[in-house]
Amino acid sequence: MALLFLLPLVMQGVSRAEMGTADLGPSSVPTPTNVTIESYNMNPIVYWEYQIMPQVPVFTVEVKNYGVKARVGQKESAYAKSEEFAVCRDGKIGPPKLDIRKEEKQIMIDIFHPSVFVNGDEQEVDYDPETTCYIRVYNVYVRMNGSEIQYKILTQKEDDCDELQCQLAIPVSSLNSQYCVSAEGVLHVWGVTTEKSKEVCITIFNSSIK
Numbered sequence: 001m002a003l004l005f006l007l008p009l010v011m012q013g014v015s016r017a018e019m020g021t022a023d024l025g026p027s028s029v030p031t032p033t034n035v036t037i038e039s040y041n042m043n044p045i046v047y048w049e050y051q052i053m054p055q056v057p058v059f060t061v062e063v064k065n066y067g068v069k070a071r072v073g074q075k076e077s078a079y080a081k082s083e084e085f086a087v088c089r090d091g092k093i094g095p096p097k098l099d100i101r102k103e104e105k106q107i108m109i110d111i112f113h114p115s116v117f118v119n120g121d122e123q124e125v126d127y128d129p130e131t132t133c134y135i136r137v138y139n140v141y142v143r144m145n146g147s148e149i150q151y152k153i154l155t156q157k158e159d160d161c162d163e164l165q166c167q168l169a170i171p172v173s174s175l176n177s178q179y180c181v182s183a184e185g186v187l188h189v190w191g192v193t194t195e196k197s198k199e200v201c202i203t204i205f206n207s208s209i210k
Contacts, residue, residue: 029077032059032068037082039091041116042133048080088133089190095197096138096183102172102204109168111138111153111183114194135185135194140168143180143199175206 032048039045046061048068057070067079099110113135140151153168155161160168170179180201185194 029057029070029072029075031077032070032080035066035068035080035082037066037085037090039085039087041094041114042087042091043116044085044087044091046082086190088187089192093185093187093192093194095195096185098181098183098197098200100179100181100200100202102202103169105172106169107172107179107202107204109140109142109170109181109183111140111166111168113163113165114185134188136188137186138166138183139186140181140183142170143182144174145177172204175204178203 030051030053032050035046035048037044037046044066046066046068048059050057050059050070053072055072057072060069060071060076061067062079066082066085069079070077094114096114097112099112101108135155137155138153140153142149142151151168151170153160153166155166160166178201180199182197182199184196186192187194
């Protein structure tokens with residue numbers, strides 16, 4: 001049987017075959033196995049598997065190289081290393097939030113940067129262009145009556161974006177039509193794409209245009 005351990009950095013582990021303390025050599029402690037990392041919205045989770053032990057092991061995790069070792073009593077295992085992992089390159093980032101409304105003869109689309117939670121506190125994804133994690137561009141998809149047009153918003157254009165959101169204005173080209181919008185961000189350097197947002201829609205009637 002295997003036990004899976006989770007560390008919020010986060011860590012998770014699994015125990016396999018049971019081993020008695022007497023079976024341990026003078027300095028031998030079984031090494032954790034199958035160390036893997038996942039990340040969502042900049043929150044890494046470390047997983048590993050470990051044998052069932054009569055004495056509960058204490059695990060030590062290296063967070064820079066993502067390695068795990070076990071300690072039973074005064075004895076320690078060697079580190080089990082994961083494959084190289086970079087949060088911005090290998091992790092996942094959730095979708096931006098959207099808001100859509102009509103203003104005169106335009107449709108205004110607000111694109112709010114994805115948020116991350118660190119120790120329970122909500123924070124925006126890094127907007128600093130000096131880092132590798134900031135969102136460089138948003139791909140915005142506007143669907144109207146079955147046809148789709150793609151727009152791009154560069155986050156460093158101050159007229160369109162600030163630290164909280166970006167904004168896109170599109171003209172109303174067809175009356176009595178439904179406009180549906182979705183968006184995704186593309187990160188600087190790595191080119192990683194965030195998850196795509198759900199569509200938000202608005203219907204424009206002839207009587208609503210003034």
